[in-house]
Amino acid sequence: MTTAVADHHHDEVPKGITRWLFTTNHKDIGTLYLWFSFIMFLVGGAMALVIRAELFMPGLQVVNPHFYNQMVTVHALVMIFGAVMPGFVGFANWMLPMMIGAPDMALPRLNNWSFWLLPFATTLLITSLFVPGGGPAAGWTIYPPLSIQGGMGVDLTIFTIHILGMSSILGAINIIATILNMRAPGMTLLKMPLFVWTWVITAFLLIAAMPVLAGAVTMLLTDRHFGTAFFSAAGGGDPVMFQHIFWFFGHPEVYILILPAFGIISQVIPTFSRKPLFGYTSMVFATAAIAFLSFIVWAHHMYTVGMPLSGELFFMYSTMLIAIPTGVKVFNWLATMWRGSMTFETPMLYAIATVALFTVGGLTGLMMAITPADFQYHDTYFIVAHFHYVIFCGSVLAMFSGVYYWLPKWTGHMYDETLGKVHFWLTVISFNITFFPQHFLGFAGMPRRIPDYSLQFAEFNMVSSIGGFILGFSQLILLWVVIKSIRGGKKATAEVWDNPEGLEWTVPSPAPYHTFATAPEVR
Amino acid sequence: MTERNVRKSNRRVTGWLSLWVVGMFGFGYALVPLYSVFCEITGLNGKSATLSEVSAAPLTIDKSRTVTVEFTVNVSGIPWRVDRPKTVRLNVHPGEATTVIYEAHSLVDAMTAGQAVPSVTPAKAARHFRKTECFCFTRQELVGGESKLMPVTFVVDPKLPAEVKTITLSYEVYPANENLTNNS
Amino acid sequence: MIVSRFKKLRSAIVATAGAGMMGILPTVAQAEWALNLQRPVTEIARVQYDLHMLIMYIVTVIGIIVFGVMFYSIAKFRKSKGAEAAKFSHSTKAEVLWTVIPTLILIAMAVPSTKALLLMEDTTESDMVLKVTGYQWGWQYDYLEEDVSFFSKLATPQSQITGNETKGENYLLEVDNHLVIPAGKKVRLLLTAKDVIHAWWVPQLGGKKDAIPGYINEMWIRADETGTYRGQCAELCGKDHGYMPIVVDVVEEAEYMAWIEAQKNKS
Numbered sequence: 001m002t003t004a005v006a007d008h009h010h011d012e013v014p015k016g017i018t019r020w021l022f023t024t025n026h027k028d029i030g031t032l033y034l035w036f037s038f039i040m041f042l043v044g045g046a047m048a049l050v051i052r053a054e055l056f057m058p059g060l061q062v063v064n065p066h067f068y069n070q071m072v073t074v075h076a077l078v079m080i081f082g083a084v085m086p087g088f089v090g091f092a093n094w095m096l097p098m099m100i101g102a103p104d105m106a107l108p109r110l111n112n113w114s115f116w117l118l119p120f121a122t123t124l125l126i127t128s129l130f131v132p133g134g135g136p137a138a139g140w141t142i143y144p145p146l147s148i149q150g151g152m153g154v155d156l157t158i159f160t161i162h163i164l165g166m167s168s169i170l171g172a173i174n175i176i177a178t179i180l181n182m183r184a185p186g187m188t189l190l191k192m193p194l195f196v197w198t199w200v201i202t203a204f205l206l207i208a209a210m211p212v213l214a215g216a217v218t219m220l221l222t223d224r225h226f227g228t229a230f231f232s233a234a235g236g237g238d239p240v241m242f243q244h245i246f247w248f249f250g251h252p253e254v255y256i257l258i259l260p261a262f263g264i265i266s267q268v269i270p271t272f273s274r275k276p277l278f279g280y281t282s283m284v285f286a287t288a289a290i291a292f293l294s295f296i297v298w299a300h301h302m303y304t305v306g307m308p309l310s311g312e313l314f315f316m317y318s319t320m321l322i323a324i325p326t327g328v329k330v331f332n333w334l335a336t337m338w339r340g341s342m343t344f345e346t347p348m349l350y351a352i353a354t355v356a357l358f359t360v361g362g363l364t365g366l367m368m369a370i371t372p373a374d375f376q377y378h379d380t381y382f383i384v385a386h387f388h389y390v391i392f393c394g395s396v397l398a399m400f401s402g403v404y405y406w407l408p409k410w411t412g413h414m415y416d417e418t419l420g421k422v423h424f425w426l427t428v429i430s431f432n433i434t435f436f437p438q439h440f441l442g443f444a445g446m447p448r449r450i451p452d453y454s455l456q457f458a459e460f461n462m463v464s465s466i467g468g469f470i471l472g473f474s475q476l477i478l479l480w481v482v483i484k485s486i487r488g489g490k491k492a493t494a495e496v497w498d499n500p501e502g503l504e505w506t507v508p509s510p511a512p513y514h515t516f517a518t519a520p521e522v523r
Numbered sequence: 524m525t526e527r528n529v530r531k532s533n534r535r536v537t538g539w540l541s542l543w544v545v546g547m548f549g550f551g552y553a554l555v556p557l558y559s560v561f562c563e564i565t566g567l568n569g570k571s572a573t574l575s576e577v578s579a580a581p582l583t584i585d586k587s588r589t590v591t592v593e594f595t596v597n598v599s600g601i602p603w604r605v606d607r608p609k610t611v612r613l614n615v616h617p618g619e620a621t622t623v624i625y626e627a628h629s630l631v632d633a634m635t636a637g638q639a640v641p642s643v644t645p646a647k648a649a650r651h652f653r654k655t656e657c658f659c660f661t662r663q664e665l666v667g668g669e670s671k672l673m674p675v676t677f678v679v680d681p682k683l684p685a686e687v688k689t690i691t692l693s694y695e696v697y698p699a700n701e702n703l704t705n706n707s
Numbered sequence: 708m709i710v711s712r713f714k715k716l717r718s719a720i721v722a723t724a725g726a727g728m729m730g731i732l733p734t735v736a737q738a739e740w741a742l743n744l745q746r747p748v749t750e751i752a753r754v755q756y757d758l759h760m761l762i763m764y765i766v767t768v769i770g771i772i773v774f775g776v777m778f779y780s781i782a783k784f785r786k787s788k789g790a791e792a793a794k795f796s797h798s799t800k801a802e803v804l805w806t807v808i809p810t811l812i813l814i815a816m817a818v819p820s821t822k823a824l825l826l827m828e829d830t831t832e833s834d835m836v837l838k839v840t841g842y843q844w845g846w847q848y849d850y851l852e853e854d855v856s857f858f859s860k861l862a863t864p865q866s867q868i869t870g871n872e873t874k875g876e877n878y879l880l881e882v883d884n885h886l887v888i889p890a891g892k893k894v895r896l897l898l899t900a901k902d903v904i905h906a907w908w909v910p911q912l913g914g915k916k917d918a919i920p921g922y923i924n925e926m927w928i929r930a931d932e933t934g935t936y937r938g939q940c941a942e943l944c945g946k947d948h949g950y951m952p953i954v955v956d957v958v959e960e961a962e963y964m965a966w967i968e969a970q971k972n973k974s
Contacts, residue, residue: 612852642899642921645925687831695920
């Protein structure tokens with residue numbers, strides 16, 4: 001007992017590999033999550049480059065169609081479940097306790113466990129590419145009956161989803177417990193930074209949505225091997241039912257990927273505008289509204305399955321409703337910038353790019369909400385362009401913004417501003433070269449998930465591939481910036497930026513191994 | 524809060540949230556029967572009405588109205604040829620019972636077993652299309668080279684929405700498997 | 708001197724790059740850079756096209772306003788220009804305004820969308836019925852009233868796909884047996900599939916619809932003009948998903964009658 005207490009008060013950092021294997025420290029676990037996320041980002045990115053290489057010109061040059069389908073599937077799974085979700089959990093681990101004035105997460109040992117599930121799960125997924133029959137090739141949505149046809153790779157994918165789901169559920173429970181129970185005295189709910197708010201709402205979404213996905217893939221597994229017929233028409237089941245259950249999870253999942261990003265942006269923009277966040281309360285309510293609506297719009301992913309008219313109308317109207325709270329958020333960010341005193345360091349550049357390009361994705365989303373028009377857009381490259389604008393520009397650019405924003409707090413050194421800006425401009429410009437033309441490809445009629453295409457799509461695909469390669473290799477600059485900042489550089493002050501708001505800026509940089517062992521006073 | 528109180532509180536939150544997780548996993552499964560009920564009410568996916576006693580009770584025949592019923596059939600993965608009824612389309616009055624006959628032929632010498640899954644379009648007509656006799660979802664066996672008549676008796680409910688003029692009844696014939704779940 | 712040499716070098720690079728592009732792109736002659744939906748030839752496709760343009764204009768205007776405010780702020784309120792930060796953090800008036808105005812815009816968008824949907828779902832009073840069955844990897848067409856049935860598969864030779872032969876004009880969009888339908892007739896399509904889910908889509912004839920095993924879906928088309936229209940399967944259906952095109956010949960009614968007779972005699 002006495003030693004434990006002593007440990008708490010000395011700032012001794014354990015050494016060696018065991019530090020990382022057995023750590024229960026929220027900062028260590030946050031670091032692990034963030035590195036894991038970045039590695040997965042590169043792995044998923046490499047798969048994207050295989051896809052873009054094959055699509056560089058018409059005809060089959062690089063891979064065969066079956067492998068192409070595996071790349072499409074695994075790229076999506078790795079990016080969603082391996083890069084974006086763990087990335088945000090990493091931010092949550094590092095920042096939530098510091099933001100609410102807590103010494104650590106509520107359940108530190110569970111925290112260690114939920115991280116170490118991840119490497120096993122993704123290894124399983126990558127292994128599936130090498131088993132007989134290859135990896136999953138039915139798209140990340142694994143629609144039956146196609147996914148029933150697949151080989152052992154599909155089973156490995158199902159287990160991967162189970163383990164990843166378990167990991168994020170445990171993470172979510174931990175986050176909710178931390179936010180509910182560990183706040184410093186005086187940190188009332190409506191004083192919490194917006195990043196904390198978006199995460200608590202995200203965590204509730206995770207707890208509600210992930211188990212449903214686990215159920216759906218379990219049914220798929222028993223359909224494949226144990227003779228049930230949930231989704232097989234021949235046995236009296238219904239393949240469309242899978243789509244309903246899947247998207248009941250899938251649409252909240254989209255907001256799981258984006259809400260923490262909104263949180264990061266809402267921290268960064270006020271700091272560099274030197275002005276408090278506009279409409280804090282309406283931001284909180286808008287986030288909650290988006291989360292609620294996410295459970296009643298799922299079938300807008302499946303307008304073409306042949307729903308009755310009343311269903312199509314209901315899902316069209318409810319989907320259009322989401323534009324209102326989302327618009328509120330965008331307008332609030334703009335109003336925060338309005339009459340501010342802005343400077344444009346890398347985090348701010350990324351935050352502005354997130355708002356701008358996410359708006360593009362949001363507006364194309366509104367186009368797709370319109371059922372009759374969606375009959376043309378559905379399953380084309382227009383959709384591919386849309387969700388990359390939303391997930392890459394919404395989630396990933398926001399994470400970049402967060403990395404540059406908090407990196408001095410994590411490492412104690414300022415990052416290289418010039419390199420940061422080079423990374424920013426290369427990323428944003430090449431992203432648009434890659435994905436903007438895909439809107440046109442979709443309009444012109446190019447279906448998604450095809451390894452080869454007719455000649456009318458050749459030009460834009462070539463442009464898109466060139467952009468894709470620049471985008472991919474630009475990300476190595478981020479790695480360089482981070483390593484450089486870990487190894488040295490200008491010492492960062494506790495505040496780092498110009499009078500930023502939040503408890504995390506009251507502790508020194510780098511943040512000590514243990515912070516807020518005694519709770520801070522919150523006015 | 525003291526440290527002990529926080530721990531207690533953490534345990535409570537964890538407990539409640541875990542229960543919720545288990546509940547949501549269960550809810551995923553509960554969606555299966557819920558979905559079936561939902562489909563039957565709305566006719567989603569062309570699930571036609573059940574063979575209940577009620578549907579077998581005579582309905583008043585609406586002579587003032589005729590509805591065209593079309594028949595098609597598909598065969599998947601079984602060496603059969605199934606012929607749809609001689610008439611492609613039939614004009615019927617709502618409320619009157621009509622029987623049509625599908626005919627299955629085995630194309631191989633061995634014994635084969637199949638089963639048929641019905642589907643009705645448009646979706647909004649599905650729940651008003653009642654089959655009082657049907658070979659759907661039951662195991663049908665054909666010994667080598669045999670042919671079999673498979674009758675369907677149906678009634679179109681007079682409550683059928685007025686804008687529906689044509690109904691299509693489609694069967695998909697599959698090889699029968701052991702675990703036949705009848706949830707139509 | 709140095710400058711001119713640099714210029715020469717640059718033009719040389721441009722020329723080689725250009726030539727390289729020409730070599731890679733066998734299609735430069737027919738480069739399309741198509742930016743918008745294909746030209747609609749049915750009522751449904753036209754309604755979709757108009758709706759698409761309407762929504763796109765609305766969305767573009769919203770986008771311009773958002774970007775305008777953003778870039779104005781970036782240009783105007785920068786510290787380097789001596790901008791002082793204001794202190795305000797909310798304004799009920801503004802917040803009500805930007806909740807109500809989008810709501811009104813959405814309602815304005817919902818009205819034509821609902822109308823379009825009602826039109827698309829009205830499959831009554833059709834002139835003929837055509838059953839479309841997707842399978843791995845091709846389509847089967849049944850003219851139910853005529854007892855005509857045939858399969859339709861990709862006709863592009865493998866050698867063009869692997870690049871041993873120059874790609875033809877309709878690379879990957881050509882099939883052995885075209886679907887033939889009469890112009891000006893309302894054709895009701897019944898869609899189903901044998902193995903996995905497919906989706907039947909010819910952009911110029913209107914939207915797509917899934918073909919699902921065990922179930923039957925319906926849609927309708929009425930083509931206004933004769934011509935050949937091409938499309939593809941639009942739902943991932945396995946290895947050769949990219950290789951199951953659809954080709955529809957819309958012909959005059961008389962020509963259609965002659966064709967269907969010929970088909971009957973064939974079988």
